[in-house]
Amino acid sequence: MTITPVRITETPEWKALAEHQRSLAGRHLRELFADDPTRGETLTVDAADLHLDFSKNRLTAETVRLLAAVAERAGLRERIDAMFAGEHINVTEDRAVLHVALRAPEGSSITTDGRDVVPDVHAVLRDMEDFARRVRGGEWRGHSGKRIRAVVNIGIGGSDLGPKMAYEALKDHTDRSMVFRFVSNVDGSDIWEATCDLDPAETLFIVSSKTFTTLETLTNATTARDWLLAGLGDRSAVAKHFVAVSTNAEKVREFGIDPANMFGFWDWVGGRYSYDSAIGLSLMIAIGPEAFRDMLAGFRAIDEHFRTAPFERNLPALMGLIGVWYYDLWGAGTQAVLPYDHYLSRFADYLQQLEMESNGKSVTLTGEPVDLPTGPVVWGTPGTNGQHAYYQLIHQGTRLIPADFIGFLHPHHRVGTHHDLLMANFFAQTEALAFGRTREEVEAEGVPAAQVPHRTFAGNHPTNTLLAPALTPRVLGELVATYEHRVLTQGVVWGIDSFDQWGVELGKALAQRIVPELTAEGSPELRHDSSTNALIRRYRAARAG
Numbered sequence: 001m002t003i004t005p006v007r008i009t010e011t012p013e014w015k016a017l018a019e020h021q022r023s024l025a026g027r028h029l030r031e032l033f034a035d036d037p038t039r040g041e042t043l044t045v046d047a048a049d050l051h052l053d054f055s056k057n058r059l060t061a062e063t064v065r066l067l068a069a070v071a072e073r074a075g076l077r078e079r080i081d082a083m084f085a086g087e088h089i090n091v092t093e094d095r096a097v098l099h100v101a102l103r104a105p106e107g108s109s110i111t112t113d114g115r116d117v118v119p120d121v122h123a124v125l126r127d128m129e130d131f132a133r134r135v136r137g138g139e140w141r142g143h144s145g146k147r148i149r150a151v152v153n154i155g156i157g158g159s160d161l162g163p164k165m166a167y168e169a170l171k172d173h174t175d176r177s178m179v180f181r182f183v184s185n186v187d188g189s190d191i192w193e194a195t196c197d198l199d200p201a202e203t204l205f206i207v208s209s210k211t212f213t214t215l216e217t218l219t220n221a222t223t224a225r226d227w228l229l230a231g232l233g234d235r236s237a238v239a240k241h242f243v244a245v246s247t248n249a250e251k252v253r254e255f256g257i258d259p260a261n262m263f264g265f266w267d268w269v270g271g272r273y274s275y276d277s278a279i280g281l282s283l284m285i286a287i288g289p290e291a292f293r294d295m296l297a298g299f300r301a302i303d304e305h306f307r308t309a310p311f312e313r314n315l316p317a318l319m320g321l322i323g324v325w326y327y328d329l330w331g332a333g334t335q336a337v338l339p340y341d342h343y344l345s346r347f348a349d350y351l352q353q354l355e356m357e358s359n360g361k362s363v364t365l366t367g368e369p370v371d372l373p374t375g376p377v378v379w380g381t382p383g384t385n386g387q388h389a390y391y392q393l394i395h396q397g398t399r400l401i402p403a404d405f406i407g408f409l410h411p412h413h414r415v416g417t418h419h420d421l422l423m424a425n426f427f428a429q430t431e432a433l434a435f436g437r438t439r440e441e442v443e444a445e446g447v448p449a450a451q452v453p454h455r456t457f458a459g460n461h462p463t464n465t466l467l468a469p470a471l472t473p474r475v476l477g478e479l480v481a482t483y484e485h486r487v488l489t490q491g492v493v494w495g496i497d498s499f500d501q502w503g504v505e506l507g508k509a510l511a512q513r514i515v516p517e518l519t520a521e522g523s524p525e526l527r528h529d530s531s532t533n534a535l536i537r538r539y540r541a542a543r544a545g
């Protein structure tokens, strides 16, 4: 598919937005709220179970109208339609981008390259469900007949971050009689820690890799197999203790896993968009097939909303456009994501790959340099911990840091007054960030003059507030789909390919070259730069000693 990206900065829609930004540049959120006391109710949008209040942003209803016009002009409507139609919108890899098919209802149809993929998706889902039920029910047993008590997912990047994040997020819905671990790092400490207290007879490894060629995953899987065989002493044990999730049956077989024990997916699922495919098998075993289906329904509800809602009322599109507004017109370089739910401890890690691998690009679809800053640095940790660590910089530092606050009306556990305290902090932070505390207010409190500048809060720090009833499987699906579509929205405005990741290759290739330089007999000659040469020599000396 040929997509000619729009040079958005040259369009009248962008120019009108830039002009409008200048008119807002000197205005404080205090003034915007004073001008329009209803904005806390009007600058909001609901989609499925999510309520987005975007009123505490440096914008007005006019901004929203102009941002929506930019999205139209950039071709977002056409790109959404092309994505859902299975067209090859991943231009540089010439592939469809169909994570939305992973949650399409049975009986619907999405065709790409002449094939309806929805029946394939449901066939794999049924296999996963059957397997998950057998493991959870104790029917699938280990080689020596013992019940499986531990599930270890081995994968990295998209084959790790999604299932790990979702497992943590939905921990309260998991089978607590089982243990779930996620191994990703090629640092041997990861697999060592994950297995050191497990019984091989009760352990199931799920080797998850789209390509089944990833160095880290294959190294960890080999180590896991050695560990299993050392414990059980019989090569045929692999069949009961190893399953694979991949698109590459040949490599799975080569590794020694029977393709009958493989759960497939397809090249039209990007790694970072894949945890609702078979890559989520460990998650499904943890939470059960019904909860997994609920999660898919959540994804689907947001897909439908994103596909059909006008951009001015489109929650993921608005989040994307508000991001563009800050990164490209106000000079913000980062995006904080601050969930006030302890179980979302891995959410920012997951979003880092989703957003930064997708939109960390500097050329357009046609290979020209982009004309605007692209993807922000995404980071965050669950509240309230960050309040006692880095929020100081958001409140009183010199950088503009747009932040998404994510909170839930109902707690997982009714523990004393904890939830009220958590949510009081949640509401207080966005209020403090927006409105701050003026010099006059500080002085009126009788603060000593020398301290006044230090205790004055400028405010005007923008935030989105996302509120949902509770962090259920369904709501998690809604949240993740929101961020997936936020990424597409921004990528379309920037005219980039949000679905390739060529930038990961160089480091991988160099590492492959360096491995024999560290390990080969006779210390082969080094031909790197002087820094890399010296560092490798230092390592070799330590290794030899």
Ligand SMILES: O=P(O)(O)OC[C@H]1O[C@H](O)[C@H](O)[C@@H](O)[C@@H]1O
Binding pocket: 156, 157, 158, 159, 208, 209, 210, 211, 212, 213, 214, 217, 271, 272, 357, 501, 504
């Ligand atoms: O699932 P795999 O093929 O093992 O890939 C795992 C990860 O590695 C690569 O380096 C990519 O940058 C990621 O997008 C991918 O998720």
